[in-house]
Amino acid sequence: MKFTIIKSEDGPHEKYTNQVIAGFLHKHLEQYGDPKEDILACLDYVFTRGGFVTVGSEADTIKGIVIINETGMSGYIPENILVYIAVDPAFRGEGNGRALMEKALAEAKGNVALHVEPDNPARYLYENLGFTSKYLEMRYTR
Numbered sequence: 001m002k003f004t005i006i007k008s009e010d011g012p013h014e015k016y017t018n019q020v021i022a023g024f025l026h027k028h029l030e031q032y033g034d035p036k037e038d039i040l041a042c043l044d045y046v047f048t049r050g051g052f053v054t055v056g057s058e059a060d061t062i063k064g065i066v067i068i069n070e071t072g073m074s075g076y077i078p079e080n081i082l083v084y085i086a087v088d089p090a091f092r093g094e095g096n097g098r099a100l101m102e103k104a105l106a107e108a109k110g111n112v113a114l115h116v117e118p119d120n121p122a123r124y125l126y127e128n129l130g131f132t133s134k135y136l137e138m139r140y141t142r
Helices: 018-028 036-048 096-107 122-128
Strands: 002-007 051-058 061-070 080-087 112-114
Touching: 002 096, 018 036, 018 061, 018 080, 036 051, 036 061, 036 080, 051 096, 061 096, 080 096, 096 122
Parallel strands: 080 112
Antiparallel strands: 002 051, 051 061, 061 080
16 A cells, blocks of 8 residues: 655645545545535634545555544644544555554554544554553533
């Protein structure tokens, strides 16, 4: 698999535009996804505040995408938040998710946090890569 890293300082990519990335993620995140507008807002954060996108492809076919936002903090909050990861179902079970995660983690400077629903099968991949569940997340929603 070939990896393309699109960093905040690079600006939007000519091939992997925000619309292409958001469309892929919206389709392949399935029940764990967000509206396309939210994914586009995440990409806007990457290119205005910091972060990067990792695209895994082969023969011009996207196999998977990871988006990591930089928090601008460290110590008490990890420097990075893994916001999205998705692999096309046609390429699941081949180690592509692991390869994408390993590439993204190697690219990230500092610690990385993520949120995962308890029933999401990707949770086991994250645990195998060394992620631990340190906190119970609670939210106050207005």
